[in-house]
Amino acid sequence: MDESKGQDKTPRGIQSIEVGGQLLLALAHHGRPMALKDLAREAGMTPAKAHPYLVSFIKLGLVEQDGGSGPYGLGPLALQLGLISLQQYDPVRLATPVIEELALQLGHTVAIAVWGTHGPTIVRVAEGPTPVHISMRHGTVMSLAGTASGRLFATWRTGDATALGEPLPDAGLVEAVRRDGLATSRDGVVAGVSAAAAPVFDASGRLVLALTAIGASPSFNTALDGALIAALRQAAAQLSRRLGH
Numbered sequence: 001m002d003e004s005k006g007q008d009k010t011p012r013g014i015q016s017i018e019v020g021g022q023l024l025l026a027l028a029h030h031g032r033p034m035a036l037k038d039l040a041r042e043a044g045m046t047p048a049k050a051h052p053y054l055v056s057f058i059k060l061g062l063v064e065q066d067g068g069s070g071p072y073g074l075g076p077l078a079l080q081l082g083l084i085s086l087q088q089y090d091p092v093r094l095a096t097p098v099i100e101e102l103a104l105q106l107g108h109t110v111a112i113a114v115w116g117t118h119g120p121t122i123v124r125v126a127e128g129p130t131p132v133h134i135s136m137r138h139g140t141v142m143s144l145a146g147t148a149s150g151r152l153f154a155t156w157r158t159g160d161a162t163a164l165g166e167p168l169p170d171a172g173l174v175e176a177v178r179r180d181g182l183a184t185s186r187d188g189v190v191a192g193v194s195a196a197a198a199p200v201f202d203a204s205g206r207l208v209l210a211l212t213a214i215g216a217s218p219s220f221n222t223a224l225d226g227a228l229i230a231a232l233r234q235a236a237a238q239l240s241r242r243l244g245h
Contacts, residue, residue: 019045020053024062024078031117031163033066033073074117082117083139091200091208091243092123098235099126099211106228108215113142113149113197114208115157119164120149128215143189145169148197149212151183156199156207182233184222194220196229198236203244211236 026042027034034042040050054072057063061077074082092112099110103126112124120142144150145167154161154168155177161168169177177183186194197212211232213220221228 020057023050023053024057024074027063027072027074027078028117032165033071035071039072079117079139083121083123091202091239094242095200095209095211095239096124098239099124102126102211102213102231102235103128105231106213106215108213108220108228111149111212111214113153113210113212115153115160116141119144119161119166120147120153120210122149122212145173146185146189148183148185148188148195149210151177151185152197152199152210153207155183156201180224182229182236184229186220186222187217192217194222196220196222196232198232200236200239200243201245202240205245208243211239 022043022045023039026039030042036047036050036054039054040047043050054063054065058065058075061075063072063078064075065072092114095112099112102110106128108128110126110128111122113120113122115121116123118141122138122140122142125137142149143166144154144161144164151169151173155174168174173183182196182198184194184196188195193214194217195212195214197210199207200209200211202208213228213232223229
């Protein structure tokens with residue numbers, strides 16, 4: 001009797017998928033498009049072996065190639081899967097009813113921004129009673145230097161922000177965000193539109209999301225002692241406590 005039978009309870013997988021998956025892991029790890037030879041090396045295979053996998057991944061939308069002959073990066077399906085995963089992440093689920101309440105309380109649109117593949121990314125939006133004529137939909141990536149959400153992440157996730165290779169807020173702005181405990185933007189990316197973003201931290205002290213309110217500048221009070229900022233601070237602090245911070 002073969003005693004080895006029944007002892008290996010590891011579920012059987014498809015080896016070719018596991019091998020090709022190393023290319024996706026390499027792209028996710030580096031967070032930027034990569035040339036074929038570099039991508040193949042990181043995945044532990046030759047370019048000739050990597051290329052057929054990449055062709056299939058492109059057909060599925062998991063990978064895309066710049067100009068059809070340039071470097072390879074994560075494709076639209078991979079980004080959609082990432083957004084869905086972020087939406088299912090516990091902090092986002094906890095914060096979703098909070099932004100609904102804040103939008104009603106403040107009278108402004110309130111969103112949840114998390115760190116995504118390309119930077120601070122909007123994953124939930126609660127519309128205020130007065131629409132804001134600015135792109136604030138799911139999947140929108142916020143500027144690191146020009147938006148309140150971006151400044152927040154650039155301050156508390158400096159390593160991730162620097163790795164993107166995009167312009168960062170100047171040292172004075174970063175110092176102000178740390179001093180004030182939140183970020184604001186008045187007439188920044190779009191004239192007549194202002195925003196404020198408060199940080200939510202997890203048990204390890206890591207910034208996991210931003211609660212971001214946005215509205216028309218004339219009715220949007222960014223004063224640090226104002227009711228809007230106080231409400232954002234309180235909501236973010238309560239969420240941070242629930243996450244063990």
